Amino acid sequence: MSPRGRPRTFDRDAALDEAMYVFWERGYEGTSLSDLTAAMKIGSPSLYAAFGGKEALFREAIERYGERFGQRPPEGETARDAVEAWLRESARGYVEAGHPRGCMVVLAALNCTEQNRPVREFLAAKRRNNLIGVAARLRRAVAEGDLPEDADVEGIVRFYGTILHGMSIQARDGAELADLEAVIDTAMTVWPRFLGKKTAPG
Numbered sequence: 001m002s003p004r005g006r007p008r009t010f011d012r013d014a015a016l017d018e019a020m021y022v023f024w025e026r027g028y029e030g031t032s033l034s035d036l037t038a039a040m041k042i043g044s045p046s047l048y049a050a051f052g053g054k055e056a057l058f059r060e061a062i063e064r065y066g067e068r069f070g071q072r073p074p075e076g077e078t079a080r081d082a083v084e085a086w087l088r089e090s091a092r093g094y095v096e097a098g099h100p101r102g103c104m105v106v107l108a109a110l111n112c113t114e115q116n117r118p119v120r121e122f123l124a125a126k127r128r129n130n131l132i133g134v135a136a137r138l139r140r141a142v143a144e145g146d147l148p149e150d151a152d153v154e155g156i157v158r159f160y161g162t163i164l165h166g167m168s169i170q171a172r173d174g175a176e177l178a179d180l181e182a183v184i185d186t187a188m189t190v191w192p193r194f195l196g197k198k199t200a201p202g
Contacts, residue, residue: 012050015040019051020061024104028058028119029112055119058108062126065104069093071164074134079141083134083160084188090164091180094171102172105130106165131161150196159194163187 018039022031033054037044051057071090076082094102105126112120135157141147167180 010042010046010050015042015050016057016060016064019057020064020104021099023058023061023108024065025100027107028109029116055116058119059122062105062108062123066126069099069104071130074137079138079146080188080191082137082141083156083191084184086134087160087164087167087184087187088181091167091171091177091184094168094180095175095177100172103165103168106168107172127161127165131157134161148196152194152196156191156194159190160187 018041019036022035022039026035031054033044033047036054036057037047040047042050047053047057051060071086071093074082074086076085090103105123109116109120109123135153138147138151138153138156142149142151142153147153163183167175167183170180170183
């Protein structure tokens with residue numbers, strides 16, 4: 001007697017990738033179970049058996065997205081170089097062909113019903129955590145003397161994090177790489193304002 005549930009030939013990783021792309025394109029609430037099963041080429045019983053349900057599948061898809069497309073912690077010779085490289089690398093990823101535009105962590109659940117509040121809060125926490133690496137790089141720069149001791153590290157993280165998330169929305173709305181690069185060019189001119197009283201322009 002054959003076991004019930006998903007077949008032995010079921011490719012879980014491939015199915016997870018397909019689910020990730022659907023959630024990325026349509027968002028959490030815009031994706032139905034029938035959308036998922038069609039893309040994953042499995043039935044609902046197999047989906048539940050393998051992933052535990054829609055929300056659990058979404059959370060796992062977010063982790064897969066982070067592995068495959070997530071931004072790396074910013075690096076560069078100086079803190080300014082690191083932040084600029086981080087923004088430009090992200091912008092390129094947002095408009096890259098072969099997958100939906102923008103950042104899945106930013107776009108997949110900005111608005112949710114009360115029932116799905118945990119999903120929205122899950123992604124909000126992801127976005128905050130993604131900026132921890134930026135803050136750590138900036139604090140290292142302060143310790144090494146690259147940034148002044150009174151540099152506004154929190155302000156830098158908040159401002160350039162907002163630029164990052166805004167570019168994701170712009171990319172989804174059709175902005176091209178040149179458009180995003182122009183945003184970054186302008187954003188980097190603001191950098192001196194965060195460097196403290198000793199170095200900031202009067």
